[in-house]
Amino acid sequence: MVSLTFMLAIYFTFIINIPILSELNSILSKLDNVKVGFIISLPIFFTAAFNFLFNLFSWPYITRPFFILLLVVSSVVSYAMYNYGVIFDYGMIENVFETDSSEASSYLSAYSVFWTATMGVLPAFIVSLVKFKPVTRPIWFVVTKLLSMIISLIIIAIIAFFLYKDYSSVGRNNSHLKKMIIPTHYIYSAVKYINNTYFSEPIEYQQIGLDAHQSEKALKDAEEKPTLFVFVLGETARSHNYEVNGYNRPTNQHTRDLGMISFKDVSSCGTATAVSVPCMFSALPKSNYDKQIATNQDNFLDIMKRAGISLLWKENDGGDKGVARHIPLKEIARNVENQFCNGSTCYDMALLENFEQDVDNMPGNRMLTIHLIGSHGPTYFQRYPESKRFFTPDCPRSDIENCTTEQIVNTYDNTILYTDYVLSETVSKLKKLESRYNTALLYISDHGESLGENGMYLHGAPYSLAPEHQTKVPMMVWASEGFKKAKRLNTSCLAQAAEKNSYSQDNIFHSMLGIMDVETQVYNADMDIFSQCRRS
Incomplete structure (x- = not known):
């Protein structure tokens, strides 16, 4: 022995x-x-x-x-x-x-x-x-x-x-x-x-924002033309590969002419979904984020629900990581075979099926969250259909370390381009509903990805050691004319801030409460990306 x-x-x-x-x-x-x-x-x-x-x-x-x-x-x-x-x-x-x-x-x-x-x-x-x-x-x-x-x-x-x-x-x-x-x-x-x-002693659940309510104006607007906000939660997209952020390839050819505002410098809370998503939705900043506390505390969805906003979460990435546990959730059935699903995974366009019906079933001001599978690797090639295979040669295999760097980057860029297509189709649906709703969209990825730089692939590196490819994420905003008018939002001001300022996923909690006009003591206007560009 x-x-x-x-x-x-x-x-x-x-x-x-x-x-x-x-x-x-x-x-x-x-x-x-x-x-x-x-x-x-x-x-x-x-x-x-x-x-x-x-x-x-x-x-x-x-x-x-x-x-x-x-x-x-x-x-x-x-x-x-x-x-x-x-x-x-x-x-x-x-x-x-x-x-x-x-x-x-x-x-x-x-x-x-x-x-x-x-x-x-x-x-x-x-x-x-x-x-x-x-x-x-x-x-x-x-x-x-x-x-x-x-x-x-x-x-x-x-x-x-x-x-x-x-x-x-x-x-x-x-x-x-x-x-x-x-x-x-x-x-x-x-x-x-x-x-x-x-085995650790459970923490008592803490409700925060007990005073949360919608502003009088938001409630009044909802009687005539409600707010419809779509929060698109991306997966494994890195800012570096976004054309609108300076990348030299046409990865945003579907949205670049839609008037979307791209935030150039946004940092994630973690390098993996299990950390970034709960952190992003919680009131805790990255500097003192604790998952146990965040799990046992209201997030901005819970506070919105308390304020009377209608919410729905649509899932295509294997789980909401607990952040949508108190609101309605629809998960895409990946075990079926149709134009979007192959029996084990689905393209993100599946999330837009029955979009109008889902919206109609939500009363008052409403927010729909769609969780993309986006650019999740290593099977990047399964994230887009053959018709959206733009960059070639790509890498149609999961052991990406056996593909060339060119193939890996092409395959990954195809996933970014397909996500861009999904975003453009979402905006198209929102435009068709402009006569009935004040519509807007925010897209942000949970974390980035390494594509072989310095021998690193995928994500999940310790944050202190992680390269910026894993920690810098894209964030984009689109708003209809009706939404800008109702929210008194100056998008020229917002575009200027997006170009010059640095942001992080710490801003999401306060920005979502702010743009949906939820009034509560836990809201901090200084952390709201929209507040400085809204006329009082």
Whole structure:
């Protein structure tokens, strides 16, 4: 059993931890002077550390199932980290636990299955065949185990004594390295998430904005011509790839002539949907956002509902992350096959079916939220139909790391262009309703995406380490003439602010309450993107 533990420690060092070894190689190759002893010590240090830790879990009856599970899960983590640059910190674990089956299946490919099978399943199968000798002398078994652990600690101590300065320097200058060690960091993050989610003491739900009500003018306008506001929540769209924000490709050819205002500098609250969406809808700013508090507190939808605004959420991205739990919600049935759905996923145009009927069923001033699947990867090619395949050659596969950079960017840009088409069609529907409603639309993405820059793909990187591609998101506003008149909104002023000022998803809570004329003490006009451009 002690021998198996040592062999597994070696396997995890040289095979499972290929991502961190590759990262270390990249870091050390850029340094002017690196001790040969430091380089040689790295695999020895990892092997000793893993040997010590693995011995803690290497006992009769639990050794086999523990390491079988550890090998399979670690191979999956290794695949994602090496091929996509994904780091499995707390935020990523949260995202994994909250991913639905349809979204999870999009990551499957022949390459990912082969990687997991050869690096995880095969060695796990070998472990299942290992025959352990019966422990006839328990004391000798424990002594042998302790001796192995003590030798490991001695090796670690010797390395620390002679090379502490080198380890400290590299570690402090590259703090993300500790988050790349498999399996220690993802297990730590998973245990922390499970504890916080299922075993922590529940927080009492807090209602805020109990004084919320619509302004007298808003209520009076609703009697003759109600407000119809469409809030479009995007998915995985990065500002960098928007033509209206300076990108050199026609990714906004459907909306660029509609008079939409694009906000050039908008930051997300997180780099994954599980963080950004609840944060965006809550009253908590990113600086002190706490999901537990946000989950157990009213968001701006709850406050709008209290003020008497009609609300509806239409879902095509696998879940509202709890923000629409108190309002009507319609989820697109992705298990059907029609012009928009293939039995597992649907194009976002499906969200506009029965649009007029949905609006008619909502009395008074109303807000419709539609949650797009947008540019969710890695199966970007499934986000747009063949007729909207504008940029070619694209990458019609989920293992995007095996496509060229040109193909990946083309496929991603097609998703941005298709979202632009959906937005233009939404505006078209709103224009047809202008005689009955004062109509407007706001579009914002939850987070961005990496497309291979610096070896990173997808999203979910720790915010402090995430590139701007993952944290800068598009935000666009369109308003009808009737809406601008009713809200006394100066769009020239708004366009100027959108060009010059920096905003974040912290502004959404207050901006939505403000533009819908909800009066409450929790509203802060200074955080409202519209307030400075509305005449009193």
